[in-house]
Each structure stands twice: as structure tokens, then as C-alpha cells.
Amino acid sequence: xxxxxxxxxxxxxxxxxxxGKVPWREIREDAFDRAVLVLKAACFVHVVNTYVVGxxxxxxxxxxxxxxxxGDVVAVERVSPRRGSLVVGDVVILLSPENPRKTVAKRVLGxxxxxxxxxxxxxxxxxxxxxxxxxxxVWVQGxxxxxxxDSRQFGPVPYGLIQGRAFCKVWPxxxxxxxxxxx
Amino acid sequence: xxxxxPKSLRLSEARRSSSEIKCxxxxxxxxxxxxxxxxxxxxxxxxxxxxxxxxxLIVPVTGSSMHPTFSACDARFPGxxxxxxxxxxxxxxxxxxxxxxxxxxxxxxxxxxxxxxxxLIALPGDWVQVPESSEILKIPEGHCWVEGSSGFDSxxxxxxxxxxxxxxxxxxxxxxxxxxxxxxxxxTDYLPFQVRFIQLLNLLSALCI
Numbered sequence: 001x002x003x004x005x006x007x008x009x010x011x012x013x014x015x016x017x018x019x020g021k022v023p024w025r026e027i028r029e030d031a032f033d034r035a036v037l038v039l040k041a042a043c044f045v046h047v048v049n050t051y052v053v054g055x056x057x058x059x060x061x062x063x064x065x066x067x068x069x070x071g072d073v074v075a076v077e078r079v080s081p082r083r084g085s086l087v088v089g090d091v092v093i094l095l096s097p098e099n100p101r102k103t104v105a106k107r108v109l110g111x112x113x114x115x116x117x118x119x120x121x122x123x124x125x126x127x128x129x130x131x132x133x134x135x136x137x138v139w140v141q142g143x144x145x146x147x148x149x150d151s152r153q154f155g156p157v158p159y160g161l162i163q164g165r166a167f168c169k170v171w172p173x174x175x176x177x178x179x180x181x182x183x
Numbered sequence: 184x185x186x187x188x189p190k191s192l193r194l195s196e197a198r199r200s201s202s203e204i205k206c207x208x209x210x211x212x213x214x215x216x217x218x219x220x221x222x223x224x225x226x227x228x229x230x231x232x233x234x235x236x237x238x239x240l241i242v243p244v245t246g247s248s249m250h251p252t253f254s255a256c257d258a259r260f261p262g263x264x265x266x267x268x269x270x271x272x273x274x275x276x277x278x279x280x281x282x283x284x285x286x287x288x289x290x291x292x293x294x295x296x297x298x299x300x301x302x303l304i305a306l307p308g309d310w311v312q313v314p315e316s317s318e319i320l321k322i323p324e325g326h327c328w329v330e331g332s333s334g335f336d337s338x339x340x341x342x343x344x345x346x347x348x349x350x351x352x353x354x355x356x357x358x359x360x361x362x363x364x365x366x367x368x369x370x371t372d373y374l375p376f377q378v379r380f381i382q383l384l385n386l387l388s389a390l391c392i
Contacts, residue, residue: 040226043233050236098325100279136293160290 053077054164056093058105062148066091066179067105073171074105074179076164084159086111089181091166092140097154105166106150110139112159122146131156138162239272242288244300248331252286253300269300281306287329301329 048054059071067074076093080086088108096102110116110133117130122145133139137156142148151157169175234240243266247255256265271288275281281303291297305311305328312319314330322328 040229043229046233046236047229051232096325098323100325134293136291136295158290158292158295160292160295 051078051082053079055170056103056105056164056166058093058166060104062142062144062150063091063105063107064144066107066143067169068175072169072175074166075168075170076166078164080165081159081162086138086162086165087181088114091179092138093163093166094140094157095161095163097157097161098149103163104149106140106142106148108138109141109151110156112137114139116151118152119145120152136160237273239270239274241268241270243268246300249286249300249302250331252302281327289329299329301331304328304330 054076055073056076057071057073058067059069060067061069074091080090081092086092086108088111090108091105092108093103093105096104109118112133112135115130115132116139117128118141119126119128121127131139133156136159138159139151139156141150141152145152166179168178244253245256245266247257253267253269254265281287283303283306285303286300287303288298288300291299305322307322307324307326309322309328310319311322311328320328
């Protein structure tokens with residue numbers, strides 16, 4: 001019994017000695033440096049994503065045939081909306097004016113001051129209407145006008161809601177290519 | 184002689200090369216401090232941009248449309264120094280949950296480069312009466328109604344007189360939910376802290392007496 005007890009005591013004593021010899025300060029400093037590096041990398045990723053170029057997964061039927069129903073991954077550049085250099089025909093990613101937690105992809109058909117002519121309800125004939133886009137707004141429409149909720153329903157969209165311009169498809173591999181200006 | 188010359192040569196060479204070495208170290212030192220400075224400032228800029236986009240930032244508020252809440256001042260140079268400085272928090276942009284009476288900042292629907300500060304009056308689904316007219320509007324989904332505190336003010340600099348989307352001139356403005364942040368403000372003359380300081384003194388004096 002005493003040998004077992006003494007063996008346990010010696011084991012605990014040596015474990016405590018080894019615990020004391022572990023270089024805790026170096027480990028702490030190393031962990032801190034690594035955490036700061038990870039934080040810096042995260043900030044860099046955020047800045048590049050918000051100000052230079054990012055990726056978005058777009059799906060839904062409203063931009064057929066440009067963007068697939070089951071979803072395409074597109075590269076979105078953030079420089080042109082910030083500079084104000086969008087043109088008619090760009091596919092843009094924007095916050096939905098009906099629900100700011102949802103982002104949608106549509107094509108710009110009219111900038112401020114343009115007169116946009118659109119078919120009001122394509123399923124019911126070709127009656128069209130012309131609207132002048134007010135100052136600071138853009139008119140967006142999906143490429144698939146039969147099943148798209150866009151400016152024909154919620155009106156012209158303020159320019160500040162636009163998050164980026166989708167200029168290139170990157171996935172799936174058979175769909176890779178630039179997104180064109182025309183339908 | 185022959186042993187002296189090489190020594191003198193070597194000495195002068197040594198002097199020249201040591202001065203060259205010092206010069207090169209100085210240049211290298213300058214470049215390395217410049218590089219260090221560049222690295223640190225780029226890192227600081229990245230971190231600052233991330234924090235100001237996602238968590239919070241500090242901005243001065245100009246204009247007189249929120250008069251009793253923020254002191255009125257104009258946006259040009261001398262008036263700028265009197266502006267209230269506020270802390271804007273961006274955590275609310277995750278869920279877009281606002282309450283009536285929040286002071287928010289947002290991008291103007293008519294000019295995306297300008298940011299305005301107003302108070303939230305009505306949320307989606309509320310009914311609101313357009314001031315100075317007997318019209319009643321229902322706020323649609325995804326929109327809200329903002330107003331300044333000081334009432335009808337149609338001066339250009341305050342942008343209180345922007346037309347609503349239906350092109351009605353009015354002193355108030357219908358805002359869109361874009362880039363909204365809630366504002367928690369600390370006034371520059373530290374009024375809340377003054378009040379608390381006085382309360383603490385009262386408490387201390389009450390305890391002592």
C-alpha cells in the first residue's frame with residue numbers, strides 16, 4: 001500500500017515539475033501573435049470583399065437565361081457602383097427594397113433621368129408603360145420578365161441600395177464567362 | 184616603407200569603407216523605418232475600415248434639422264467645430280430591428296453620396312399622417328418614415344425639404360432602409376457625465392454629513 005501511495009506521490013510530483021517546466025510565456029506570446037495575425041487577415045478579407053471584389057451565389061428564375069435556375073456563383077466588383085460608373089445593361093446585386101435582409105440580382109435598364117418603357121404584364125398582352133426614373137434612382141428588371149419581381153412591382157430603386165456589379169460567372173465550370181451587357 | 188604604405192592604404196580604405204557602411208546603414212535604416220511605418224499604417228487602416236463598417240464609428244453631425252437633439256451648426260469650416268460628435272453603432276444592421284424614436288443615419292435616396300441623420304417615426308405597416316396635409320399613408324414593407332426634430336424646415340443645407348418619391352414637397356422625408364445605423368450620442372460638452380458627476384458629489388456630501 002505504501003509503495004503504491006509513494007509511487008502515486010512521486011508520479012504527481014514529477015508531473016507537477018514537468019508542468020512547471022513547460023514554457024508557458026512563449027506559448028502565450030505565440031498564441032497571441034497568431035490570434036492577432038488571424039484578426040488582421042480577417043480585416044483584410046473584409047476590406048477586399050467590401051471595396052474591391054467579392055463573390056455571390058445567385059439563384060432563382062428571375063435572371064434566366066443569364067443566370068441558372070439552380071444557382072451560379074458570380075464575381076461581384078464593388079468599385080463601379082461606388083464611383084457611380086454603372087451603365088444600362090449591367091447586372092447588379094442590390095438589397096431588396098422590400099426586405100433589406102435579402103439581396104437580389106437584376107439588370108439595370110435605366111439610370112436617373114432616363115425614360116424607361118416596359119411591358120406591364122407580359123402574361124396578359126403587350127401593354128406597355130413609360131416611366132421617368134427619378135433623381136438618385138435606377139430602374140432594374142430581371143432578364144426573365146415573366147417571373148421576376150423587379151422595378152415593375154416595387155418601383156425605381158435608390159442608387160445606394162446597389163451593392164456591386166456582377167461581371168463574371170465563376171462556378172459551375174461549364175458556365176464560366178463574362179456576363180454580357182445585353183440580354 | 185613597403186610595410187607602411189599598405190598600412191596607410193589599408194587605413195584609408197578602412198575609413199572609406201566604414202563611412203560607406205555607415206552611409207548604407209543610414210539609408211537602409213531609413214528605408215526600413217519607412218517600410219515599418221507603411222506596414223503599420225496599412226494594417227491600422229484595414230482594422231479601422233473593418234471596425235467602422237461593422238461595429239461602430241464616430242462622426243460629427245452638421246445641419247439644423249435635428250435642433251434640440253443635436254446643436255445646430257453649418258457644414259462649412261467655422262461652424263464645423265461646434266458640431267456634436269456622436270457614436271454610431273452598426274450592430275443593428277444584422278437584423279434591421281429598429282424601434283420608434285431611434286435616431287438613425289442613412290444614405291439619401293436622391294443622392295447616394297450624402298448621409299443624413301433623422302429620427303425614425305414609423306415602421307413598416309404603420310399609418311402616418313403627412314405633416315401639413317391631411318393625407319394618410321401606409322408605410323410599405325422595407326420602408327420607414329423619418330423626420331427631423333425641429334419641424335418644417337425647408338433650407339437647402341439641411342435637406343429637410345427633399346421630395347418624397349411621389350414628388351410631394353414636404354418638410355419630412357420618406358426614407359429607405361439603406362445603410363441604416365442606430366445612433367447613440369455622447370454630446371461633446373459631456374453633459375451626461377457632468378450630470379453624473381454632480382450626483383456623485385451630492386451623494387458624497389450626503390454621506391459625509
